[in-house]
Amino acid sequence: MGSTAESTGRVAMQRSADDPGPMSPIPHRVVGRKVETGDVTTLSLVPVAGEAWRFLPGQFNMLTAYGVGEAAISVCSSRREVGPFRHTVRDVGPVTAALCRSTVGDIVGVRGPFGTSWGVDDSLLATGDVVVVAGGIGLAPLRGAIDDLVHRTDAAGGRVFVVSGAREPAQVIFADDLEAWRRDGAEIAVTVDMAPTGWRGHVGLVTSMLSEIDFDPSTSSALICGPEIMMRLTARALVDRGIDPGRIRVSLERNMQCGLGWCGHCQLGPFLLCRDGPVLPYAGAVAQLLSERER
Ligand SMILES: Cc1cc2nc3c(=O)[nH]c(=O)nc-3n(C[C@H](O)[C@H](O)[C@H](O)COP(=O)(O)OP(=O)(O)OC[C@H]3O[C@@H](n4cnc5c(N)ncnc54)[C@H](O)[C@@H]3O)c2cc1C
Ligand code: FES
Numbered sequence: 039m040g041s042t043a044e045s046t047g048r049v050a051m052q053r054s055a056d057d058p059g060p061m062s063p064i065p066h067r068v069v070g071r072k073v074e075t076g077d078v079t080t081l082s083l084v085p086v087a088g089e090a091w092r093f094l095p096g097q098f099n100m101l102t103a104y105g106v107g108e109a110a111i112s113v114c115s116s117r118r119e120v121g122p123f124r125h126t127v128r129d130v131g132p133v134t135a136a137l138c139r140s141t142v143g144d145i146v147g148v149r150g151p152f153g154t155s156w157g158v159d160d161s162l163l164a165t166g167d168v169v170v171v172a173g174g175i176g177l178a179p180l181r182g183a184i185d186d187l188v189h190r191t192d193a194a195g196g197r198v199f200v201v202s203g204a205r206e207p208a209q210v211i212f213a214d215d216l217e218a219w220r221r222d223g224a225e226i227a228v229t230v231d232m233a234p235t236g237w238r239g240h241v242g243l244v245t246s247m248l249s250e251i252d253f254d255p256s257t258s259s260a261l262i263c264g265p266e267i268m269m270r271l272t273a274r275a276l277v278d279r280g281i282d283p284g285r286i287r288v289s290l291e292r293n294m295q296c297g298l299g300w301c302g303h304c305q306l307g308p309f310l311l312c313r314d315g316p317v318l319p320y321a322g323a324v325a326q327l328l329s330e331r332e333r
Contacts, residue, residue, distance in 0.1 A: 060298055063102040063147025064088070068140050069122050074211045077129045078175060079138040080114070082122035083146060093123075094155030095182030096289060096317045100297050101125060102147025103136035110294035110312075111137070113151055114178040116185030123148075126178035126211065152297040154317045156183040156261050156287060163187060163196035166257025169281075171244050171272045172202045173264020177212055179289055179316075180263050188219045196258075198224040199251050203244035203264070205231050227251070244268065245275045255280030262320070263289040270328045273320045286320040288328075 070082030084090070098112045111134075115124045129138040140146055162168055168187055172180050187198045200219060204210045207230055220226045227247045229240040240247065244264075260276050262269045269288045277283055292311045295303040299313035307327045309315055318324045 060149065061296065063100070063108070063149050065145050066123075066148045068142050068144045068146060070124075071140065071142055074126060075209050077138070078126060078209075078211055079129070080124055080126045081137065081140060081146065082124050083148065084122045085148075086145065090123075091151065093151040093182075095158060095186060096156040096179055097151035097153050098179070098294075098297075098316060099125065099148050099150035099152070100294065101127075101133075101137055102149075103133050103140070104145065104147060106136040107133040108147070108149075109133040109137065110152075110291070110297070112179035112289075112316075114181040116182045118185060118189065124181075126175065126181075128175045149297060152294075152312050154315055156180070156289075156317055158183045158186045158261075162259055163190055163198075165196070165285075166259065167197045167199060167253040169248075169251065169253050169258055169260040169276065170198065170200045171248075171260065171262045171264070171276075172200070173244060173268040173272075174204055174209065175211070176262075176264035176268075176289070177202050180261060181212060181215060183261060184219060184224070185215075188222045188224045197253070199227075199253055200224055201227045201229070201244050201247045201251070203229050203231070203247075203268070207233055207237050207239070225251070243271075245271050248272070248275050248279065259285040259287075261287050266290075266328065269320075273325070273328075283321040283325055284319050287317050288320045288324065289316045290318060290324070291316060 065086040066083040067086050068081050069084050072080040093113045098110045100108045101111045102108045111125045114126045127134050127137045129135045216226050229242050229247050233241050258281050262272050273286050290311055292304040294312050295301045297312045299310050304311040
């Protein structure tokens with residue numbers, strides 16, 4: 039699966055003459071498996087044959103659990119990591135359960151990468167701070183973007199703030215990454231909705247942390263990924279703090295089938311989210327669509 043980055047931030051597929059086409063999953067071998075929490079597992083995948091592919095943080099693949107089905111799963115590798123491609127999967131139904139059950143040596147199908155990216159480049163930090171807000175498994179699609187941002191801070195100037203929320207301490211994912219990003223200069227805040235006795239961290243929704251962060255809203259950007267209600271409330275809170283809605287990006291999820299803009303299953307208003315999303319600016323039509331879903 040070769041690919042080239044376009045100026046739009048998308049990645050275009052390049053396939054050879056004997057390529058079976060974009061609807062055929064490419065077999066990948068599971069070379070690593072890490073249980074993150076009770077229902078979340080990270081799979082590290084390498085192509086069985088052929089070259090490694092390129093991706094941009096925020097893009098997703100369609101992963102096939104052979105004999106069960108296909109599901110959209112974000113690439114959660116960072117671009118500094120050479121080697122297997124990581125995908126972090128939450129078991130919510132038949133396909134994701136089968137993917138989570140995969141063990142080292144198993145074969146998983148991969149189509150992609152598809153969709154838009156977080157658009158993380160030097161210009162994002164050059165204009166100001168970046169506030170990243172994740173809810174639950176929403177940290178997975180953001181992992182590569184955060185890693186890019188943290189390792190460009192010195193060059194470009196802006197600060198990186200990460201607010202990560204989970205239902206309870208046992209549901210916090212990527213604790214090692216959060217600690218590493220903190221060591222590398224990012225300001226990290228972790229909060230849980232509810233906590234057992236003995237938890238010394240913050241308890242409350244991610245939105246409750248935003249007033250405690252010392253970013254400069256007039257120049258900041260924000261990246262948000264999590265359940266839709268969390269993204270809506272977080273985006274509004276950031277706009278209330280003074281961030282321009284056009285500098286806030288959200289990642290929207292819908293039922294993905296083809297991933298190619300062919301079938302229409304992922305349509306939301308004027309957008310085909312597999313093609314125009316999943317990452318979109320929280321401005322205009324997107325802000326309106328998210329608000330309308332409240333009625
Ligand atoms: C662009 C994109 C990126 C994604 N990235 C990841 C990822 O990195 N890790 C991950 O674990 N999941 C991710 N998802 C969600 C994942 O695709 C679904 O959880 C999966 O398709 C469920 O398939 P299933 O057959 O296991 O369960 P199903 O039987 O299809 O669904 C089980 C339950 O989950 C709900 N559900 C299904 N799809 C979604 C969805 N997209 N969002 C919210 N609820 C849903 C269903 O309504 C149902 O209640 C992503 C989805 C999209 C669109
Ligand atoms: S999933 Fe088919 S058009 Fe988007």
